[in-house]
Amino acid sequence: MDAKAKNNEFTIAGKTFSSRFLIGTSRYPNQQIMMDAIEASGAEIVTVAVRRVSQDSGGEGLYDLLGDRFHLLPNTAGCFTAKDAVVTAELAREALETNWVKLEVIGDDETLFPDVEQLLRAAEELVKKGFIVLPYCNDDPITCKKLEDMGCAAVMPLAAPIGSGMGIRNPYNLRIIREQCSVPIIVDAGVGTASDAAEALELGCDGILLNTAVAGARDPVKMAKAMKLGIEAGRYAFEAGRIPRRLYATASTPTDGAIEL
Amino acid sequence: MSETIFINGERKLFSSSTLIGLVEENGVDSSKGGVAVALNGEVVPRADWAQTSMKPDDKVEIVHIVRGG
Numbered sequence: 001m002d003a004k005a006k007n008n009e010f011t012i013a014g015k016t017f018s019s020r021f022l023i024g025t026s027r028y029p030n031q032q033i034m035m036d037a038i039e040a041s042g043a044e045i046v047t048v049a050v051r052r053v054s055q056d057s058g059g060e061g062l063y064d065l066l067g068d069r070f071h072l073l074p075n076t077a078g079c080f081t082a083k084d085a086v087v088t089a090e091l092a093r094e095a096l097e098t099n100w101v102k103l104e105v106i107g108d109d110e111t112l113f114p115d116v117e118q119l120l121r122a123a124e125e126l127v128k129k130g131f132i133v134l135p136y137c138n139d140d141p142i143t144c145k146k147l148e149d150m151g152c153a154a155v156m157p158l159a160a161p162i163g164s165g166m167g168i169r170n171p172y173n174l175r176i177i178r179e180q181c182s183v184p185i186i187v188d189a190g191v192g193t194a195s196d197a198a199e200a201l202e203l204g205c206d207g208i209l210l211n212t213a214v215a216g217a218r219d220p221v222k223m224a225k226a227m228k229l230g231i232e233a234g235r236y237a238f239e240a241g242r243i244p245r246r247l248y249a250t251a252s253t254p255t256d257g258a259i260e261l
Numbered sequence: 262m263s264e265t266i267f268i269n270g271e272r273k274l275f276s277s278s279t280l281i282g283l284v285e286e287n288g289v290d291s292s293k294g295g296v297a298v299a300l301n302g303e304v305v306p307r308a309d310w311a312q313t314s315m316k317p318d319d320k321v322e323i324v325h326i327v328r329g330g
Contacts (some may be wrong), residue, residue, distance in 0.1 A: 024330030034328075049329025050297070052269040052322065053289055063295025063326045075329050090304045091324050094297035162330070211330030 007235055008042075010206050012184050013100075013132045013153035017044045020201070020231050022073065022186065023224070024211025025062065033220050038070070041224040046070040047102055047209065049077050050092045063096070073134070075102040080115065082122035089126055101126060102156070102188075102209075103135040112162040112189075116143055120150070127151040136188050139173040141180050148183045155181055156209060159200060160190025163212040167196040171203055178204035194223075194230030201234025202242065264317040280321070281310040287323055295326040 010020055023043040028034035038046060046066055066072060074092030079085040082105060089101040105122050107115035114137050126133045132153045137143050139157040147155050157177060160166030167190060168174065177185055184206040191197050191210045200208055208231055217223035265272050268287065277283045280298055284291045291310065298305050299322040305313050315321065 025328040026330045027328075047329055048326045050324045051327045053287060053296070053325050054269075062328060064293070067294060072326070074326070077329055087299060087302060087304070091297040091299055091322070092326075094304050094306060095295050095324065095326055097294070 007239070008232060010184060012134070017071070018042075019044050019228075020207035020235060021228055022047065022207060022209040023214065024209070025066070026211050027215040028220055029215075031065075034215070035065070037214055037220040037224040038066075039224075040221045040228065041214070042228045044071050045073050045209075047073045047075050047211070048096075049075050050088055050095065067096075071100075072096055072098065073100055073102050074098070075136075076104045076122075077106075079105050079122075080107070080118070081105065082118045082125065085118070085122040086125050086129075089122075089131060090129075093131070099130055100132040100153075101134065103133050103152075113158075114138055116140075119143075120146060123147055123152055124150050134186070139170050139177065141173060141176045144177045144181050144185075148181050152183065154184040154186055154206075156186045156188035158189035159187045159196065160192075162189040163216075164190055165192030165213055165216075166190055167192050168199050168203070171199065174200065174203045174205060191227075194226040197227050197230040198234035198237070201231055202237045204238055207231070266315050266318060267320045269322060275315060278314055279311055280305060280313040280315065283315065283321060284310060284323055289323060289325065296324070298323050 008019055019042045021041050021043045022045040023038055023041045024047045074096055076085040076088040079088055085105045093099055103123055105115050105118040106112050123133050123135050127150055134154045134156055135147050135152050136156045144155040159168045186207040186209050187200040187205050188209040191213050197208045214220050214223045266275050277286055281291050289296050301320050
């Protein structure tokens with residue numbers, strides 16, 4: 001295997017993926033752009049949601065479109081209680097024949113921040129029921145550690161509010177989470193552009209899950225490619241190890257043999 | 262008097278005697294993937310749809326996979 005493929009490779013719950021980029025399927029201008037953007041992203045894990053069928057939607061056909069080609073990861077978006085999230089996860093498991101779930105239990109509609117109490121309750125119950133739980137959580141090391149300890153397969157801290165595009169608002173917390181958790185860390189929410197994605201990987205996060213930053217870009221397909229490259233660059237930089245920050249200059253050109261007049 | 266149940270939160274008359282009929286009645290191709298059903302908060306495995314019948318005031322959720330982040 002070449003170095004590039006290995007650089008991108010990471011493992012969640014014993015399953016190895018060839019891309020550190022997880023991408024959402026919502027809010028693209030149209031279906032073709034969505035398909036092209038997912039293609040350009042190189043993502044293998046693609047998120048979807050579970051909703052009531054309505055007479056007019058009558059089966060969106062998303063499962064037929066993506067089911068064979070990608071690892072579909074259902075979310076529990078829109079759930080405010082552990083109970084709703086657990087039933088939604090169970091419905092998703094039945095619909096997709098997968099026990100993987102992106103667990104979201106939100107506290108309010110305006111911030112979409114997680115309701116930690118309900119999230120922990122839902123995570124515990126879903127782990128007990130045999131789910132591979134990937135929880136969307138705060139960038140809080142204590143919550144992340146609790147989620148890891150109860151058996152979640154990864155932790156997915158937000159970098160900034162969902163859809164805000166504000167980037168990594170608390171890099172120091174992400175560093176602490178990296179030091180304290182051994183499960184994969186996937187930054188989920190807040191990434192606005194490729195440099196944000198690169199920064200998260202440079203901090204030692206293992207992957208990025210995003211949707212709006214690509215779907216809402218002027219050119220979603222190009223942004224998907226930019227994110228892919230940002231993630232790859234960030235990972236290389238993390239593995240290479242950055243130089244320490246210094247207040248004063250250090251000459252890169254040797255001074256020996258310079259003329260003196 | 263006609264009997265009603267709740268389908269995705271709406272009270273409706275039902276004519277199908279089994280869950281599989283109800284799924285089809287709601288415009289879903291029951292042979293396709295990406296669909297799931299809960300009866301009174303419990304998921305009913307696809308294999309049991311044909312043998313599961315409803316009683317008045319049951320709450321049925323019929324869901325499918327849609328776009329999400």
